[in-house]
Amino acid sequence: MPSFLQMNDCLSTRNGHLYIEECDTVELVKQFGSPLFVFSENQIRENVQRFQRAFQNGWPDGPVKVLPAAKANWIPAIQRILASEGCGCDVYSEGELTIALEAEFEPSLISVNGVPKDEAHIYRCVDAGVRITIDSLEEVPIIERAATELNKVAHVRLRLKPALPGFTRHSDFVGEGLVPTDVAALVYKGGLTFDQVMEVAPRLLRTKNVELVGFHQHHGRHSRMLEYWEEQMRQFAREIGRVCRALDGYQPREIDIGGGFPIPRDPFNAATDYSEPLQLAALQGISNLLKVFGKGVRYRVLASLIDLFETHPNQTPAYSIEEYAEVCTRTLRQELLRHGVSLDGVMLQLEPGRSIHGNAGIHLTTVKSIKRMTHPIRWTYVIVDTTEFWFTGGRYEHHLHEYVFANKVDHPLVGKADIIGRSCYGDRILPIVPIPDVEVGDILAILDAGAYQEVSMSHFNAIPRPASVLVHGRQAELIRRRESEQDVFRRDVIPERLQRIRNRVPSEEKR
Structure with a gap:
């Protein structure tokens, strides 16, 4: 087989x-x-159901909702499948929001992430009753104004930015190269620092037409290692506890841990070999030495070496959905309780993308x-x-x-x-x-x-x-x-003045 x-x-x-x-x-x-x-279709449904079962088994305190990331596969027919499974939806853009609403996801289970969000997008979110994940200070006055003018309650969460000091292995994001994960997570644009959260959270709690329902975080697929997910949950819980204490005991109703879970045959970044710089240096040195033997020998040897070096370095299967769920729920529950956060009735949400659609x-x-x-x-x-x-x-x-x-x-x-x-x-x-x-x-x-x-x-x-x-x-x-x-070519427009231009053949070519 x-x-x-x-x-x-x-x-x-x-x-x-x-x-x-x-x-x-x-x-x-x-x-x-x-x-x-x-x-x-059956694989998509099975993946959703496995996430639901695995995380619910580890989270007895309240409901669990899977909000698959629309960005991973926003084809409308596929979004209909997810909605029929009782999922929510993680959306980023105005277009993804349109798809989610047309697929008839429950609005309270649509998580609108991203930065920046323009004014029209925010007004539409408030009007539709979706969850707005606040990711910049500039969003807050627009949300307040939209809620007042539309005479509706804006349901918001704050996207936190927990540091990951306990995980310093290189990031699996190619753009980060050999940058340690804790540094890559800090420099990513998403999330609010503690000081930024405290600048807006008290104001949100005082605002009549705005309801702060909880917290969100998303670090993504920096690593498939279980230790990475354990550190994420540990630091997220720590940051939630810190914010809740500063807000005089505020208790969240929803906690969203984001996504980034891999699939077993995960192709993402699988072609990157972190020993490649050393291999390239060695190959260049050998190439120069082989010049003395003539090009025939040099080419034959280099072809064999390239074949040897061109390996599939990351072929070890990732952990199962159940293993990721166990480490995430166990660590998050343990650390939230340790930091004085009540879990009674708290809804746990997660936003897997490639792990729903990839395989x-x-x-x-x-x-x-x-x-x-x-x-x-x-x-x-x-x-x-x-x-x-x-x-x-x-x-x-x-x-x-x-x-x-x-x-x-x-x-x-x-x-x-x-x-x-x-x-x-x-x-x-x-x-x-x-x-x-x-x-x-x-x-x-x-x-x-x-x-x-x-x-x-x-x-x-x-x-x-x-x-x-x-x-x-x-x-x-x-x-x-x-x-x-x-x-x-359906988006292209040729200005009228260019439509009148004809090919001008130089006179010497005419002759």
Whole structure:
């Protein structure tokens, strides 16, 4: 059995083909075209239910609500699935708020995060009755004014910014490089310091049309290690206790711990090898030394070394939802009680994104060309009809996805190749990976592509973006159509004066 099938999710193999739920992925490509995003409804529901059960088991004091992050996959059909599960929704932008309201999430379970929030957005939030997570001092007077003018109560939470001094390992965010997590968390824009909280919290408690319902925090996916989550909860509880004491015993009704939980085959930042700077330095030194042996020897040796260095460094599966839930709830409860915060009836909220959607989606793409170079370096390129620009989040965050050839799941791996996309960029989707005996027309399935990938696609090279399909058992339904060339250019406007300009061929070329 291939290792990727040992995760007990929506994928299986039958007669050498990859299935998602009860649908043959090869047949899906025949029906809907290639490339294609495919999402499993049952996997999304199962992920939500596991989070709900696991956190509720560890939080006996009050209700638990899962508020999946819309940013991870805001396709309206998928948001409808989440709403039907009784979830809330974590939104950031005006557009995400529109999707959440149209999906009919309970407004009190819509968490509006982000900074800055403009005035129109805040007015709409107050009018809709959603939770506004205050993340800047400038929001407060606008919220007060909106509540007064609309004659409605604004329900708000304060986003705290607990420091993480107990976790100094490097951050998994590529943009942070080798920066320690505690430093990366401090310099991130989100959250209010204790002094900023105390500047606005007493005012909020005095304001007639504003109700402070609790606290929020979100540090995100700096690490998959349990120690990181333990430190988050410890410091969040400490900060809540500190604020409550300063507010003469205020007791929150809601506590939102944010998200950032990984999935088992987590592709996020999996391509980053933190020994890479040393490897590159060694490779450069060896390259210079090999010049004395001539270019033939130098190229052969360097090709072997590159193959050796191009590893998959982060292949250890992440912890389970249940393990993250246990450490989060145990630590948070213990520390809140230690700091004098009552838990009686307190609603615990969490905002997972990639851990709801990641393993519920795959990307199917067709092999269009196979190029082999034998001299001066042996190299094989398998060129497919997708592009890394449809994996934009992965491109910038060094994702490394598991993959399988969907029509050759049980074929032996007989060589190595770069999986290359169709754009004019290098488009190295999967570098130097084992492959079976690949032929033009084979279907490659890129796994764990359900979070951030589809919703962050770009129009690089003016290529129309692919379709998305939702499967439910044997049923497959289109939930986002394939774009046409007209779709690519639909926002463009050519000023009238430029429309009158015609190509001017230089006189010497005319002759």
